[in-house]
Amino acid sequence: MISYSTGNSLMQISVFGIGYVGAVSAACLANDGHNVIAVDPNPQKVEPLNAGISPIVEPGLEELIQGGIRSKRLKATNDVREAVQGSDLSFICVGTPSRTNGSLDTGYVTAAAEQIGAAIREKNSFHSIVMRSTILPGTMESVVLPTLERTSGRQAGVGFGIAYYPEFLRESTAIADYYDPGAIIFGKHDQATIDRLLDLHRIFKIEPKVVSIRTAEAVKYTNNAWHALKISFANEVGNICKAAGIDGHAVMDVLCSDTRLNISKAYLKPGFAFGGSCLPKDLRALRFAARKLEVPTPILDATMEANEEQLKRAYSMVAATGKRRIGLIGLSFKPETDDLRESPLVELAERLFGRGYDIRIYDPNIQVSKLTGANLHFVRSHLPHLTSLLTANIDEVIEHAEVFVLGNRAESQRLMRHVDDGRPLIDLVRIDQTRCSGDFYQGICW
Ligand SMILES: NC(=O)c1ccc[n+]([C@@H]2O[C@H](COP(=O)([O-])OP(=O)(O)OC[C@H]3O[C@@H](n4cnc5c(N)ncnc54)[C@H](O)[C@@H]3O)[C@@H](O)[C@H]2O)c1
Structure with a gap:
């Protein structure tokens, strides 16, 4: 006993x-x-x-x-x-x-x-x-x-x-x-x-x-990998700053003082690739400037590589379904904006389109008739073909698709009513925190 x-x-x-x-x-x-x-x-x-x-x-x-x-x-x-x-x-x-x-x-x-x-x-x-x-x-x-x-x-x-x-x-x-x-x-x-x-x-x-x-075991490794990454990132910043005649400690001290975006939960949720009009452009420029200063930037280089891998991962998940008719929800680089510049969803749509997939796209913030300025220019010069795939009505996408790719939380509730009909749903944004990959639902990294 x-x-x-x-x-x-x-x-x-x-x-x-x-x-x-x-x-x-x-x-x-x-x-x-x-x-x-x-x-x-x-x-x-x-x-x-x-x-x-x-x-x-x-x-x-x-x-x-x-x-x-x-x-x-x-x-x-x-x-x-x-x-x-x-x-x-x-x-x-x-x-x-x-x-x-x-x-x-x-x-x-x-x-x-x-x-x-x-x-x-x-x-x-x-x-x-x-x-x-x-x-x-x-x-x-x-x-x-x-x-x-x-x-x-x-x-x-x-x-x-x-x-x-x-x-x-x-x-x-x-x-x-x-x-x-x-x-x-x-x-x-x-x-x-x-x-x-x-x-x-x-x-x-x-x-x-x-x-x-298993989660506790994974937390320990994630912690140590995170600490190692932080050290190497700070060192890389220091190396670039030193070569440019700037005190890297002063830069990192200010960076660390922002507890809303920098030392915080922000940007630390597994999901899809980053994009938009700033991060890719500014990383490219920084790496170029560091090259001119003859400072190696392995962490920044790997960041761009990791982003490309995340895009490839999303593409492979669509390809693995074996379906050809794709319904893409979301096109701008993040929700609540119409900014399409360097949106990873645009890149994904272009890769799918280029390989002959039959796509329909819905994004509540992208209506071609209402675009102006840099966005209109971007669409005209980069995306003339994609605009013809955009629809103002999500029902058209739902009717068309054999597989859904969800890249924006907007309309997720309406879409979720359809995921249970057996059509594959590839979730890039985690619409439901309680759901992990299984059956026809596939989270990109959960
Ligand atoms: N050192 C750290 O800062 C640190 C921090 C967090 C986690 N860890 C982890 O904790 C673990 C231990 O690390 P450490 O640095 O204390 O290791 P350590 O090598 O300093 O000590 C391990 C001890 O275990 C003893 N030992 C071996 N087989 C034994 C047995 N069968 N029964 C009893 N004792 C036995 C060894 O003789 C040794 O004294 C590792 O998995 C390490 O990764 C270490």
């Missing part, structure tokens, strides 16, 4: 791996009042910790370790059985290094799961295993869970619990990051383990976000 212990804010915890993540987690958890057993096969990690010496260089850590040893709330061992028997919850903080080919080595994670699984075979109480190591999406499901089930002889969710809880600490500010995290994410498998984690995190100011295990 397995007994559960939750609701008790002081817990018995084991931490597997006394490295940068494990040592900080163990010391902070002990500092929060929990009883913590840190486990590592390496005596050079176990012995110093038990002697009150930090096994890593990290500001403030040694004091926390010494406090934990003094209060007897922290100890280290290499005995897995003792650690699992003496705790309700195990955090796995072992390394997940790169192999020489770049793939992720999950050997330490698998070994830790095997050892914990074997130890919980002999336990009568419900044990939770919480992964903190960085692992690729799907690893919990395909590696950790089956390993634990095989070695424990129990079923996940019934005989033991699991969760994925990515770690975001930064070395050198790890303790401050622990006590003031930017986000706390729990990847959920069973509620009992999530309840224990929620209990443990009551002391923090921010509300943990509970998501699926």
Whole structure:
């Protein structure tokens, strides 16, 4: 009979791996009042910790370790059985290094799961295993869970619990990051383990976000990729600015002061390619200016390449339906404007038209008879053929199409009534936040 212990804010915890993540987690958890057993096969990690010496260089850590040893709330061992028997919850903080080919080595994670699984075979109480190591999406499901089930002889969710809880600490500010995290994410498998984690995190100011295990695994990689991209972007700006006799720090400081468009959620929703009268033109000019200054711009170059890939992706999705009669909703570069200059929807329509697709287009803001100025000039010089495909009535598009491409939220409600008739709908703007690709509905990147 397995007994559960939750609701008790002081817990018995084991931490597997006394490295940068494990040592900080163990010391902070002990500092929060929990009883913590840190486990590592390496005596050079176990012995110093038990002697009150930090096994890593990290500001403030040694004091926390010494406090934990003094209060007897922290100890280290290499005995897995003792650690699992003496705790309700195990955090796995072992390394997940790169192999020489770049793939992720999950050997330490698998070994830790095997050892914990074997130890919980002999336990009568419900044990939770919480992964903190960085692992690729799907690893919990395909590696950790089956390993634990095989070695424990129990079923996940019934005989033991699991969760994925990515770690975001930064070395050198790890303790401050622990006590003031930017986000706390729990990847959920069973509620009992999530309840224990929620209990443990009551002391923090921010509300943990509970998501699926795969989402939590993906968040960790997306975070790190985002941080790396930000650093390289700032460096590239600095390089161009330096060559032009401008202080790149002054430029980036001002950029970062705009929390509405720059340091914000703006432009961070997966979707279709960018376009319009500014972004492509200005990126081209900046890259050209940098070339003249002999400054390489790999990030800016890749941005243009990535945009082209998104266009190709939309085209391929249409081609994959095997249908020829296309209904395109939206043509301007974004909703609520009639600006067609460098609209990726125009580019998509032209590619489809050029390959013989039979298109009808509806955009509530584009009525050829009402266009003026730069737009009229653009249409006359670039799009004479496309204007003949534009209709002022969405019903004509609905009647004509074997497949819909939705590039503008306008009229999406009316269109959505028709998607359920089985005709493929390719959504470039995510009209419905709850819907992901399946059957005839295809989101471009969801
Ligand atoms: N270092 C960071 O700043 C940081 C931040 C966030 C996430 N992470 C991730 O956290 C994980 C751990 O990183 P780290 O830098 O702490 O690694 P680390 O190499 O410093 O420490 C890993 C420890 O695990 C021990 N270990 C190996 N097998 C074990 C086992 N079976 N049982 C118990 N201990 C075992 C090793 O002896 C070592 O002491 C990695 O997946 C890493 O990507 C690291």
